[in-house]
Amino acid sequence: MDSTVYWVTGLAGAGKTTLGSALHQRLLAGGRRAVMLDGDRLREVFGGQHGYSVEERRYLAMCYVRLCKMLADQGTDVVCATVSMFSAVRQWGRDHIPGYREIYVIAPQDHLFERRAFYADSNASHDVVGLNPAYELPTDPDLVVQNDGQRTPEQWAEQILTALGIHLPGQA
Secondary structure, eight states, X not given: OOOOEEEEEOOTTSSHHHHHHHHHHHHHHTTOOEEEEEHHHHHHHTTXXXXXXXXXXXXXXXXXXXXXXXXXXXXXXXXXXXXXXXXXXXXXXXXXXXXXXXXXXXXXXXXHHHHOGGGGOTTTGGGSBTTBTTOOOOSSOSEEEEOOSSSOXXXXXXXXXXXXXXXXXXXX
16 A cells, blocks of 8 residues: 555644544554654744744645655655645645545534634634635545544544545454
């Protein structure tokens, strides 16, 4: 099996990192060489000097997708959990990474507000992805996950693999 990039995207608080981490653990348990990349942690890795303007977000998103390609080219599965607010970045992944799979995580609005207080902060709303008009919703993901809290992250990991047609040892 060739390497796969699981581009896990959605709004802050939707459960991207939680689902991505469970998927990463499942890939490892299935004998895959895999890494987990989280957008917040990647900001630190890339020096932490980038702000939250549209230009800075676009620059970082392109860094993330190129890093995913580099790792995938070396035979590593990559789970990248990131807001990924630009359709051009997601399209670049589709165009340049043969094993690119986009997973769009959606959570109910009350869940988002519960997990992320900044959604309710009117002073910060212009910088909050989802409230920011520059956010471009995914229009053609490989899979949409309705994260309503009815399944565990581990159940979602199995469901994601099944839905994408990926079978690992120990999978039902």
